[in-house]
Amino acid sequence: MEVKDYSIQELCDKTGLPRRTIHFYSQQGILPPPSGAGLGAHYDEGHLLRLLLIPVLRQQGLRLDEIRSQLTGMDLEALQALHLQLGQAHRPPAPQPVGQVYTHYALPGGMTLIAPDSLSPAERLKLNTLLETARRLFSSSRPLCPDFPLND
Secondary structure, eight states: OOOOOBOHHHHHHHHOOOHHHHHHHHHTTSSOOOBSOGGGOBBOHHHHHHHHHHHHHHHTTOOHHHHHHHHTTOOHHHHHHHHHHTTOOSSOOOOOOSOOOEEEEEEGGGEEEEEETTOOHHHHHHHHHHHHHHHHHHHOOSOSBTTBOOOO
16 A cells, blocks of 8 residues: 655645644644654655544544544554544545635725625625714814814
């Protein structure tokens, strides 16, 4: 049986986890250190299975120290069995949206209000009220508070 080695980027791609998280799990002893170091570091199937199991075990309410205890010393066969037992197919999680889309609303005085485009209709109504109020407040020449006069 061929042993598959993974780079850190391949692990990130297969698990959806950032490098930082993988390094954190390694520092915490949940994930064994990779073979090699630096750019030559590589990970095996056991690393991949552990990384796929961690979020499943977290969803079951286990703390990281409990997960470390459970996974420590497990060989590849035991990891595969646990992976199957938990009903996880050997596939990466569904891709998450890369980013949020925002709209920038210009306000008087060179200010900008930035809001996500994914607002619900109720939130959009509140946003419109906020924009109208902000424009009215900043267009007024009256000080909002007597102790802090506008310096226009």
